[in-house]
Amino acid sequence: MDREKLFEEFLNECKKNNQICGAGNPYAHILLVGQEHYAKKRIDNRQWNDYLEGNYAYCSVENNPWIKKDENDNRWRNYQNPSKTWYYYQQLINKALPKRLNRSERGVRDFEFDAFTTELNNEAKPSSTTDREGVKGNIESRLKIFERSKFIQSFSVIVLACGNYLTNSVELGVTQINDTFGVIFDNDLNNNGVPKGWHKSGKGKLWFTTHHSEDKQKLVIHTRQFSLRYTSSEDREWLINEMGTIIRDHLDQLKNLD
Numbered sequence: 001m002d003r004e005k006l007f008e009e010f011l012n013e014c015k016k017n018n019q020i021c022g023a024g025n026p027y028a029h030i031l032l033v034g035q036e037h038y039a040k041k042r043i044d045n046r047q048w049n050d051y052l053e054g055n056y057a058y059c060s061v062e063n064n065p066w067i068k069k070d071e072n073d074n075r076w077r078n079y080q081n082p083s084k085t086w087y088y089y090q091q092l093i094n095k096a097l098p099k100r101l102n103r104s105e106r107g108v109r110d111f112e113f114d115a116f117t118t119e120l121n122n123e124a125k126p127s128s129t130t131d132r133e134g135v136k137g138n139i140e141s142r143l144k145i146f147e148r149s150k151f152i153q154s155f156s157v158i159v160l161a162c163g164n165y166l167t168n169s170v171e172l173g174v175t176q177i178n179d180t181f182g183v184i185f186d187n188d189l190n191n192n193g194v195p196k197g198w199h200k201s202g203k204g205k206l207w208f209t210t211h212h213s214e215d216k217q218k219l220v221i222h223t224r225q226f227s228l229r230y231t232s233s234e235d236r237e238w239l240i241n242e243m244g245t246i247i248r249d250h251l252d253q254l255k256n257l258d
Contacts, residue, residue, distance in 0.1 A: 003027050004067055006151035011059050013145055020052060021059045022118030025066045029251060030096070030114060031155040032089055035162050035225050036121035043124055051124070084227040085161075088240065089115070092159070092226075095244025096251070116155070120162045139165055147180045156218060156254055157247050163224040168209070183211035183220045199242055201235040208243055219250045 007026040014021040020037070043051075061067050086109050093111040094100070100114055121138050146152045158181060160166060168177040168185065178184055186197030186209075197210045208223035221243060 003151070003154060004061070006149075006154055007059075007067070008061060010149045010151035011056065013149060015056055017141070017145060018049075018052065019122045019142065019145060020119055021055050022116055023055070023058065024112035024116040025114065026064070026116055026151070027066055028113075028115050029156040029254075030093070030116070030247065031152065031158045032092075032115050032117045033158065033160050033162060034085060034117065034119050035165055036119050037124035038083070038085075038227075039124040048124060085225070086111070088226040088236070089117070091240045092244055092247075095240055096157075096247035098248070120160070120165055135165070143176060143180045153181070153218075157250060158218070158220045159243070159247075160220065160222045161224065161226045162222070163228075166222060168211075168222065177211055177220060177222055181211070181213075181218065181220050183213050183218060186210045186212060201238045203232060203235050205231050206235045206239045208239065210246060217254065219247065221246070 003026060011021050013019075024032075057063060090109055090111040093114050097114055120142055121135055122142055123135070123138055152158075160177065166176050167174040169175065185195070187195050190196050198207070199209070200207045206224060206228075208221050211220040211222070212218065223239070223243070
């Protein structure tokens with residue numbers, strides 16, 4: 001089944017469950033999943049429903065610039081978005097797909113040309129520390145949609161920038177990443193006796209884990225929220241470089257790069 005049809009099914013599933021769809025290129029190889037939409041203050045249900053309706057309209061077959069394949073549609077170029085998360089998404093895509101750099105103009109957020117983005121928590125709020133039980137329920141519902149969505153499962157690379165919103169521990173009996181995306185943590189040991197799937201920055205502030213499907217066609221990366229505060233530029237540079245290189249190597253192996 002082609003990606004356009006899979007995307008349409010995902011959009012309809014989101015509508016049915018009053019869930020956010022996302023933004024970006026549904027034909028891309030990379031899926032970026034954030035924690036949730038940031039809001040300066042908690043918004044009410046009416047405001048959120050209005051946002052969802054706008055998101056559904058944007059993603060529709062009639063309006064989506066990627067499905068339309070309209071080369072003159074520049075909605076993917078975002079000059080105004082000041083989001084730190086989007087800034088780091090841009091850096092990651094630039095590192096993972098170095099051949100794309102000549103397409104990007106200074107100051108333009110155009111990473112959505114090569115990625116699709118969505119959120120794990122179907123809510124917009126000012127803090128990830130509020131209403132933890134409500135967040136847990138939202139995430140469980142969202143993961144069920146991801147698990148049964150052939151569109152979500154079709155991405156070659158999935159980056160889960162959700163931190164402790166997800167748990168993947170065989171010892172604890174909670175393997176949300178394994179169960180949702182059909183992958184297994186890279187548990188083989190490297191020369192230092194550390195699992196190959198465990199990556200940690202020199203100062204220890206940032207980390208990520210890697211997971212692969214049994215046939216090695218799918219790479220899933222789990223890490224902390226990209227806009228995390230109080231992180232050194234050295235650690236941040238390490239995260240972007242290490243993750244970007246692993247993504248690039250995986251896509252090279254699949255012969256998915258242009």
